[in-house]
Amino acid sequence: MKHIFKKLHIGSNHESSPNRTSNETSTSASTPPPPSCSSDHRASGTGNSPASPPSTSPSPASTVQPLAFGNRTDYFESEEDFQVQLALAISASNSEFRDGAEKDQIRAATLLSLGGNNRIDVDREKGEGKVEDLSKYYWEYNVLDYGERVMDGFYDVFCTSSAVQGKMPSLMDLETNAGDSGFEAVIVNRKLDPALEELMQIAQCIALDWPATDVTILVQQLAELVTGHMGGPVKDANLILAKWMERSTELRTSIQTSVLPIGSINIGLSRHRALLFKVLADTIKLPCRLVKGSHYTGIEDDAVNIIKLEDERL
Structure with a gap:
């Protein structure tokens, strides 16, 4: 399946929105992604960018800076999104495989x-x-x-x-x-x-x-x-x-x-x-x-x- 993703450039990093705070990043990182029959390809295609753990010392809310990651869209926020992208990849590639x-x-x-x-x-x-x-x-x-x-x-x-x-x-x-x-x-x-x-x-x-x-x-x-x-x-x-x-x-x-x-x-x-x-x-x-x-x-x-x-x- 990696041939299809490589051909169509499907997959992106799991990146947080520029408007998310560090607390939101920690929460999302602690939640495991949903299981998938192609989890190995999702791991390689989506790039698991580790989020920094929250600091043990309290800091004022006014000093918290938003985490600026990328501007690309996260295609695989849910299992349904991934399956849709997978189906589209196979469908789009059918003609090319001939x-x-x-x-x-x-x-x-x-x-x-x-x-x-x-x-x-x-x-x-x-x-x-x-x-x-x-x-x-x-x-x-x-x-x-x-x-x-x-x-x-x-x-x-x-x-x-x-x-x-x-x-x-x-x-x-x-x-x-x-x-x-x-x-x-x-x-x-x-x-x-x-x-x-x-x-x-x-x-x-x-x-x-x-x-x-x-x-x-x-x-x-x-x-x-x-x-x-x-x-x-x-x-x-x-x-x-x-x-x-x-x-x-x-x-x-x-x-x-x-x-x-x-x-x-x-x-x-x-x-x-x-x-x-x-x-x-x-x-x-x-x-x-x-x-x-x-x-x-x-x-x-x-x-x-x-x-x-x-x-x-x-």
Whole structure:
């Protein structure tokens, strides 16, 4: 949310009016501000200017001088004012977030942090169109939330050339283009991917071996399964990237398409591993969020998983 405030310059110091006396300042400083779901941003945006405590020695009323602070208006004197400003910030920034991929990621993260229900509900109904919507949503926002289950037909598209940035290609276009289209897609379809089907069965066996209370161990077991299938632990990012480029060329040449079944990827980068982990976690109903891109990971091509626990996230 700090991105929105920084963009729109919303927030000001809690400043007293020039007409307030030192007694009024002491009273207002001793009263705690109302609670807020975004109190951390209010603290940083409003600047808590400490008021001086009243002097222990009495002084004549005629000698009391007004405290001159600033001339800016205090926008957040009440909880209602803050919520109104927050809503206006989000509303005003909606159009701006459509300008680029990075801004789309910020908007998605903002909605997630607010627990918003404005995001498309692509997992509630089954059907090919809904899977297509989920794939498109991940392309645009780089987020798959806990309740969004990756189903057969989902595909993750990656641009291999900066010249083709723009609209997401359809799965049919990717499958019919056997040459170098500038895109590379990884598809989830266990019906046509025996290796993925086997991994999902192993994941279900792991879930049976470990009760739901041992979530940390369960996550570790799934992570080891993904790591073992996709080339082992990554000690050198450049080395694994070189191996993946070689393996990717081999796969596209053998199957004559840029759409690669996720089970066939035995040398995988972080975006492949995170997607596979999400698929396996969904299989055993382990709440898992998948995020990708520089806004979440610091690196454009990286992806990570977030596991939902009862009292914390892993």
